[in-house]
Amino acid sequence: MSNPIRVTVWHEFRHEKRNEKVGAIYPDGMHMPIANYLQEQGFEVKTATLDEEQHGLTEEVLAQTDVLTWWGHMAHGEVQDEIVQRVHKRVLEGMGLIVLHSGHFSKIFQKLMGTTCNLRWREANETERLWVVQPGHPIARNVGPYIELEAEEMYGEFFDIPQPDELIFVSWFAGGEVFRSGATFTRGLGKIFYFRPGHETFPTYHNREILNVIANAAQWAAPSHGPAPQFGNFKPLEDLSRFAG
Amino acid sequence: MSNPIRVTVWHEFRHEKRNEKVGAIYPDGMHMPIANYLQEQGFEVKTATLDEEQHGLTEEVLAQTDVLTWWGHMAHGEVQDEIVQRVHKRVLEGMGLIVLHSGHFSKIFQKLMGTTCNLRWREANETERLWVVQPGHPIARNVGPYIELEAEEMYGEFFDIPQPDELIFVSWFAGGEVFRSGATFTRGLGKIFYFRPGHETFPTYHNREILNVIANAAQWAAPSHGPAPQFGNFKPLEDLSRFAG
Amino acid sequence: MSNPIRVTVWHEFRHEKRNEKVGAIYPDGMHMPIANYLQEQGFEVKTATLDEEQHGLTEEVLAQTDVLTWWGHMAHGEVQDEIVQRVHKRVLEGMGLIVLHSGHFSKIFQKLMGTTCNLRWREANETERLWVVQPGHPIARNVGPYIELEAEEMYGEFFDIPQPDELIFVSWFAGGEVFRSGATFTRGLGKIFYFRPGHETFPTYHNREILNVIANAAQWAAPSHGPAPQFGNFKPLEDLSRFAG
């Protein structure tokens, strides 16, 4: 418990360079306010982006990552299958994964879920309220009864994911929809948290309530050092005579 | 599958007699449109109400009940503990239970949940939309993407229940709240479905979309004829020599 | 409920032709006792096997299948990715899937689970007891407290699957292991049941207790006719003035 948790903040980093509005809100990229906040909170933080070599996710980087956050949108298809496979393997080994907003359609999330991860959506600057439905969960630490975002993109049900292990947030949208916006999953030894907010045209990742949830999730998703699975052919219990029934 | 499922529709039956508005909407009681619909659908239906002897829930009646529906509100405290105990025992043995609206505060639901079952609420004639979040569940049979009720009482999170086994509906309310409004639980061999809509001042139980959900739930909650539990002291496997490892 | 449920029993059908012992136990293939039993129980049954054109799983066959059962072992790699994709799509649309024994390593199960589905194993003719841990579930209909198989292959934990929606059977093996041997999952509108027993060198699919579980699962996994998902861009609730708060 003495070593800091090592987080790699992965980001597509394309919208900021092509859309002035996005670039104005996130001049250094959407990943930077996340990375900076996590660092403030005591995490050891790296960033990695799509256009780096191997998308910045070399074997070495992943081996030194406890928790990976993932934001992508316009270029999901450019993420190489080999890197997706590598991240998948690390999640099963215990690396935490936090999938943000439009990351719902990333190859890695779809591969882990086994479903399309499709949903309803609308860009209409509408109010979102994220209600806490499991207030005892560590990801809800220091959150109020709800988090209100004045304007966000709408995501609505049906959200094509497996039933979550734990449902923590449900969003209300002014236009009439609801969404399971904070949900946990386990795959292998890896803990996964999907968190909805974060459309690129809104300053959502400057909101400290949202950043607090991401930090809570990084804390929760860090590896727990449980038993590495032993697969294959095994002999039986050697000495059944121990049974004295 | 040849015998019809036997449903007992239990109702408090007090508001209708004391409040003209409620009496006008439900002249024969809120239980009657439910009972009539279920009968139309081929269920074998009885009704039982608070002011009957033993609240209409004698040992004999319960022994012949596959699924019990429960609506109560102003008189939860008048339900005798002995009858609650009797219903509880039958649920654990496999009788289905459908808890409706303000039944969330009934003694039987609290006893089965182990929590307060408390919530936020508001009477404001506001629009409710019940979104389907698990479209493959038999309780969502013949339901659209959502059910809309023009005016209902609001119930909002946090709803103090255990994590449901399956979450099927999430409600959106015009005033800004969400609610886990259709949720299943298992206790012993008994299947339980909580379904939110049904405030006494609205014609909700005349709505055939709502009635369809109740009928689906009655079908789903009927006993499955699994193994009766064997509790107590048991001998070990007699012949361990069968192990040829 | 008047139309019979249409089951397609898919089978690899290789061991029987190459291994005399297997051929002696299942002269017509392992799929035939399953298909015959389901037919006796009133299901409408087809079979399909690996070496047929398109593995017997054409678009037409799948369109007319309510529930697909899947047994494979030595030739998982020969199943074409295009067919796996086709089955996956049908499951998300609502087709039930029952994965049997060594089908845990099939492409379709791995794709739906998002994990390796790996496990411990041992071939030692040892006794297996499948204990019912959710006796109220329809898949446990007419099952006793446990099912005992005198000799089976051992599968042991850790079984690398996501947390099941519902855990129904847990196996005990004489050699010292346990296994989550009956587990349900939902993906899209599709219900999935994994059921462990059925090694090719044992007469497990001649056991009527095992066949009863498969029939219960076929009943349970049939499509429920819930709402087809509506994905994409949607307008908001048109008339917010309905809110009278």
Added chain:
Amino acid sequence: MSNPIRVTVWHEFRHEKRNEKVGAIYPDGMHMPIANYLQEQGFEVKTATLDEEQHGLTEEVLAQTDVLTWWGHMAHGEVQDEIVQRVHKRVLEGMGLIVLHSGHFSKIFQKLMGTTCNLRWREANETERLWVVQPGHPIARNVGPYIELEAEEMYGEFFDIPQPDELIFVSWFAGGEVFRSGATFTRGLGKIFYFRPGHETFPTYHNREILNVIANAAQWAAPSHGPAPQFGNFKPLEDLSRFAG
């Protein structure tokens, strides 16, 4: 995270005084090896026992308890209902609860579960193996693929509890049974862990693998400081004009 977690180890403390064999294994009571181990691991530890005033669980003690552990067996009926109520209230507010072995039949566990919590059992000095089925969970930290206890009492399925939120251990017993022996539940803001081993005639609480699990559970069950529920009558979202759809 700087303040130590405050654990109160509650114990019935009767068997040790009446049964020489138990007294020889646990001369200071079964609670002491647990309390000592937790203290070594940095927890702030109190003990409390049945025969103390208010069973040692005054309002003040509970207010200063983050996690309560509970072992009882022969005297469940002597625990006062008022104290059970007080513990229940604290769990819903967020206090963690670890229920050990025969505590499955305690009033507080039954009240939280809503079921009988009954099971099969046998005293036969037989080998138990607790297999890890969720290796990524923090309660499995530093555990191997299984924990083996040379001799323990047997508990077998069906164990009449609700479906756990998370199933972490499943036990194998030499005599032929399995048991869900490590399971988590949430009630209100409180996290609950049931852990099977610990019959009074065996030195189970001197086993450091077992003590490690209890310490992991105490860490996991500590309050997370989420939002205190707001129940009752609430006004709607004040300014719907913020919706710019």
